[in-house]
Amino acid sequence: MAYTTFNRNDFDTFAQPMFFGEPVNVARYDQQKHKIFENLIEKQLSFFWRPEEVDLTNDRKDFIDLPEHEKHIFVSNLKYQTLLDSVQGRSPNVALLPVVSLPELETWIETWSFSETIHSRSYTHIVRNIVPNPAVVFDDITKNEHIVRRAISVTEYYDSFIHLANYYTQLGEGTHTINGETVEVTLRELKRRMYLMLVSVNVLEAIRFYVSFACSFAFAERAKMEGNAKIIKLIARDEALHLTGTQHMLQIMARGKDDPDFAVIAEECRDDVVRIFREAAEQEKGWAEYLFKDGSMIGLNKDILCKYVEYITNQRIGALGFDPVFESRNNPLPWINAWLNSDNVQVAPQEAEISSYLVGAIDSEVDTADFGDFDL
Amino acid sequence: MPGAGKTPRVGRRRWVKPKTIYSPAQTELDLPDTNHTQITFDFGDDVPSRPLRTKPVSEDVEQGDLFGFMAESPEPTPQIEFDGMQKPVFEVQFSDGRTARFQHANTLLESLESQDIHIEYQCREGYCGSCRTRLLEGEVHYIEEPMAWIDDDEILPCCCIPKSPLHLQ
Ligand code: FES
Ligand SMILES: [Fe+2]
Ligand SMILES: [Fe+2]
Numbered sequence: 224m225a226y227t228t229f230n231r232n233d234f235d236t237f238a239q240p241m242f243f244g245e246p247v248n249v250a251r252y253d254q255q256k257h258k259i260f261e262n263l264i265e266k267q268l269s270f271f272w273r274p275e276e277v278d279l280t281n282d283r284k285d286f287i288d289l290p291e292h293e294k295h296i297f298v299s300n301l302k303y304q305t306l307l308d309s310v311q312g313r314s315p316n317v318a319l320l321p322v323v324s325l326p327e328l329e330t331w332i333e334t335w336s337f338s339e340t341i342h343s344r345s346y347t348h349i350v351r352n353i354v355p356n357p358a359v360v361f362d363d364i365t366k367n368e369h370i371v372r373r374a375i376s377v378t379e380y381y382d383s384f385i386h387l388a389n390y391y392t393q394l395g396e397g398t399h400t401i402n403g404e405t406v407e408v409t410l411r412e413l414k415r416r417m418y419l420m421l422v423s424v425n426v427l428e429a430i431r432f433y434v435s436f437a438c439s440f441a442f443a444e445r446a447k448m449e450g451n452a453k454i455i456k457l458i459a460r461d462e463a464l465h466l467t468g469t470q471h472m473l474q475i476m477a478r479g480k481d482d483p484d485f486a487v488i489a490e491e492c493r494d495d496v497v498r499i500f501r502e503a504a505e506q507e508k509g510w511a512e513y514l515f516k517d518g519s520m521i522g523l524n525k526d527i528l529c530k531y532v533e534y535i536t537n538q539r540i541g542a543l544g545f546d547p548v549f550e551s552r553n554n555p556l557p558w559i560n561a562w563l564n565s566d567n568v569q570v571a572p573q574e575a576e577i578s579s580y581l582v583g584a585i586d587s588e589v590d591t592a593d594f595g596d597f598d599l
Numbered sequence: 600m601p602g603a604g605k606t607p608r609v610g611r612r613r614w615v616k617p618k619t620i621y622s623p624a625q626t627e628l629d630l631p632d633t634n635h636t637q638i639t640f641d642f643g644d645d646v647p648s649r650p651l652r653t654k655p656v657s658e659d660v661e662q663g664d665l666f667g668f669m670a671e672s673p674e675p676t677p678q679i680e681f682d683g684m685q686k687p688v689f690e691v692q693f694s695d696g697r698t699a700r701f702q703h704a705n706t707l708l709e710s711l712e713s714q715d716i717h718i719e720y721q722c723r724e725g726y727c728g729s730c731r732t733r734l735l736e737g738e739v740h741y742i743e744e745p746m747a748w749i750d751d752d753e754i755l756p757c758c759c760i761p762k763s764p765l766h767l768q
């Protein structure tokens with residue numbers, strides 16, 4: 224179906240599937256087909272934060288004092304996270320918005336992706352603080368073979384879907400000849416690619432970030448790079464929400480609660496889902512090895528991090544209704560939960576900046592005492 | 600301490616008690632069931648309500664005597680009876696044999712933690728799904744609308760309280 228910015232067809236908005244129905248017209252939130260997306264929007268908005276609220280001046284000193292192999296761990300994770308959020312800040316919009324059919328879902332996608340741009344901006348904030356020239360960090364992202372390898376697996380499902388969806392939104396279903404090349408566009412194949420893409424997004428936000436999170440919190444356990452850890456806590460909070468969003472999309476699809484085609488596709492793709500999760504977990508273990516190539520950091524080593532990857536993979540795939548992929552049943556890093564929870568770190572104001580989530584809150588309580596010396 | 604594990608600890612711990620408070624009855628005093636009444640207004644599935652904890656019903660408690668009732672021994676006065684309302688103390692049983700007793704805690708998760716049963720958590724607000732637990736028997740009431748995806752036979756202990764004795768996996 225050709226894309227149109229404001230669909231003028233007469234149709235029942237609430238009878239539309241999540242994707243590939245009528246293009247959205249009125250951005251209305253008074254009723255929702257899937258209320259969960261409205262809830263996610265509200266929650267994400269309540270999470271709003273700005274990187275500059277977190278003071279990183281102590282981190283600069285900490286970083287200078289870190290041994291070389293720990294600097295490598297810190298900077299490499301930062302590069303990897305920058306890659307992941309660069310992708311997430313753009314691709315959900317590019318891939319999903321042209322084919323979305325529900326206003327609340329459309330806005331959730333935009334809200335989700337917008338929050339990723341905050342994550343990206345926070346990396347610039349962090350990098351500026353630790354190195355005099357941020358370019359040395361950012362420029363390496365497209366050159367470093369370990370990062371590039373990850374970039375390929377992170378984006379392949381996005382690209383494969385977007386490629387076909389572009390033809391679909393322009394030309395519709397059918398066999399088309401484009402620049403002498405024959406392209407077959409079927410809705411069925413498009414839906415299959417979308418399902419796999421959402422699985423790979425789920426893996427990105429549910430597993431790929433966590434090696435990095437663990438390292439950041441392990442530094443902070445030693446009272447090193449604490450400003451960074453505070454930012455990572457805020458990012459982790461957002462990611463937990465994004466993860467829930469994708470899990471809902473995937474489960475709504477798999478259970479045929481929306482478009483019956485997707486229930487069939489989900490069933491057919493079960494092996495692919497397991498493969499995608501397993502491959503990602505193996506890649507993350509490989510990443511842990513690269514991080515610790517010159518030495519472990521205090522409190523964390525390659526083995527325990529690999530166990531954590533396996534544990535978290537089991538958790539996440541379990542949430543999609545699959546059996547565990549690995550042996551690990553217990554969390555090998557139980558202390559991480561307290562860090563991943565964003566409410567339990569109390570910082571003395573003189574010690575570090577409090578990350579205040581309510582920006583620009585105005586005290587509307589007016590007391591008579593406030594007018595004590597107020598003369599007309 | 601929640602989050603304490605086998606991993607060697609390094610540096611300063613920054614764990615601070617969660618924002619909610621454990622009721623003393625949960626951890627230390629084993630007060631008889633009749634001492635407090637926990638009332639939950641159930642509006643059905645749409646409106647998650649907070650449990651209200653009332654003082655014991657006693658004529659003797661003076662106005663302003665805010666803490667007296669906590670140390671008091673149970674009054675002979677019977678509790679107010681609400682039709683169909685069950686006693687607020689529930690046994691929680693796990694398939695591996697561990698048992699706990701829910702009484703007066705803010706959430707099932709807090710209750711279990713205070714009895715040294717640790718469940719994975721992250722957000723403690725019902726949106727991340729980390730605490731997802733299979734419910735084999737029993738019923739819970741959500742005090743906050745859960746957002747994380749859960750199956751029909753699963754619960755999120757971080758944002759619910761029991762409505763009956765529970766059997767968890
Ligand atoms: S801890 Fe996040 S849903 Fe329970
Ligand atoms: Fe992000
Ligand atoms: Fe995200």
